[in-house]
Amino acid sequence: MAAVMHQRELAITLWRQTWPMAIGVLALLGFQLVDSAFIARLGTAPLAAQSFTFPISFLIIGIQVGMGIAIAALISRALGAGEGERATRLSSLVLMTGGGVIGLLALALWVFHVSIFQLLGADDTTLGYIRAYWAPQLLSAWLGAMLYFTYSVFRAHGDTKLPGKIMVLSSLINLVLDPLFIFGLGDWQGWGLPGAAWATAIAFAIGLAVTSYKLARRRWASQYGLWLEAKQSWRPFTGIAAPAMVSQLMPPLAAMLAIAVVAGLGESEVAAWGLASRLETLSLMVILAMTMSLPPWLGRCYGAGDWEQIHQLMGLAIKVALVWQLGLGIVLAMGAPWLAMALAGNPDVQSELTLLIRFLLPSYAALGVCMLVVSAGNALGWPLRAMLLSSARLFVCYLPCLWLGSQFFGWWGVAAGGAVGNLLAGLMAWYVMRRILSRPHRQAGYAKST
Structure with missing residues (x-):
């Protein structure tokens, strides 16, 4: 009975820590899907152009997430050690550094964007749409990264509610501005595809203004002693951020290779793949929220040597992932034709998207485990193994199955190959986790020695 109560308490605590981020992630990913749904009404060519930009946008997101992991880790450690003033210096330092890094990356992506998208398989018509869209999209990506960095500071201080609220606020603003900027109002015809990027940029700018004001009010950032703090903290920051960024950069690299495979099948296939990519992230909202809320809890247990609770937490998290994600995937697969009709206006895109939904969405249960x-x-304490597991998921399981499916069975093979790749990745992750957790003391010693 006590064990049952303990499991129930763990589940309640996990829920309380996860739900604010889940709502925020739902809102954030939801407005990205709304973007694609509105753009789909412009035609297949604009939707295909936006789909080509997804892997590059994921590249920026991968770098910002890796830096955000380091931000939250360093600030939370400083707070845990009672070094409040250092935590404020770190907040300012990482916000400035992150803004500079993402800004330089955005500039480089603008300068070389023609060559990049040609390598991905974009034709001249698609490049014309991308040119008009890419500058405001890069601006919105920079603003979104800065907003994410402020979220990391709040999470390091134990506040997950404000980031969740700001995600919802920015999503609502984007939802209102999207149709206005894309299609216009009255005699004004709107901006078309670039209008979606401008709507997102304004929504992020308002969210960033609110979080910056809150940071200033709470005095969680400081402008004093930044140079000395930079010399002291750059090594630990790089030590955390570098492997995290490498791990986060592998999915966008895999996405680039995947879009190159799909581009060989046709424009409508690229458009359907782009919509499926948006739907993937939205359907994984609970898993994404758990990846934000679970690690700090596991880290505290690891520091205390409480491997029994680590076993219980991982077991509970994997059960939630399997039950929730498989149930959601089956329901959405059953409603695939209607969901595709709501997201895409072109009948060809609807048909191709329906096939992707039926195969891929149930397989996200295994992907969630990984x-x-x-x-x-x-x-x-095993970031290198986590990075290798992430790499194997993409380059050993997912991409080979996707490519083989496309070569032998065309579009049907792409859908089935992606699903098989996700299933293999989930089984591999489950096996790795069982081996590591079966030897906790050895793993703890290994982590400390490295």
Whole structure:
């Protein structure tokens, strides 16, 4: 009975820590899907152009997430050690550094964007749409990164509610501005595809203004002693951020290779793949929220040597992932034709998207298991193994199955190959986790020695 009560308490605590981020992630990913749904009404060519930009946008997101992991880790450690003033210096320092890094990356992506998108398979018509869209999209990406960095500071201080609220606020603003900027009002015809990027940029700018004001009010940032703090903290920051960024950069690299495979099948296939990518992240909202809320809890257990609770937490998290994600995937697969009709206006895109939904969405249960194990790795002292697992998921399981499917069975093979790749990745992650957790003391010693 006591064990049952303990499990119930763990589940309640996990829910309380996860739900604010889940709502925020739902809102954030929801407005990205709304963007694509509105753009789909412009035609297949604009939607395909936006789909080509997804892997590059994921590249920026991968770098910002890796830096955000380091931000939250360093600030939370400083707070735990009672070094409040250092925590404020770190907040300012990492916000300035992150803004500079993402800004330089955005500039480089603008300068070389023609060559990049040609390598991905974009034709001249698609490049014309991308040119008009890419500058405001890069601006919105920079603003979104700065907003994410402020979220990391709040999470390091134990506040997950404000980031969740700001995600919802920015999503609502984007929802209102999207149709206005894309289609216009009255005699004004709107901006078309670039209008979606401008709507996002304004929504992020308002969210950033609110979080910056809150940071200033709470005095969680300081402008004094930044140079000395930079000399002291750059090594630990790089030590955390570098492997995290490498791990986060592998999905966008895999996405680039995947879009190159799909581009050989046709424009409508690229458009359907882009919509499926948006739907993937939205359907994984609970898993994504758990990857944010679970690692700090696991880290505290790891520091206390409480491997029994680590076993219980990972077991509970994987059960939630399997039950929730498989149930959601089956329901959405059953409603695939209607969901595709709501997202895409072109009948060809609807048909191709329906096939992707039926195969891929149930397989995200296995993908969710792999994501949870990778995120737990950084908290449990095996970041290198987590990085290798993430790499194997993409380049050993997912991409080979996707490519083989496309070569032998065309579009049907792409859908089935992606699903098989996700299933293999989930089984591999489950096996790795069982082996590591079966030897906790050895793993703890290994982590400390490295």
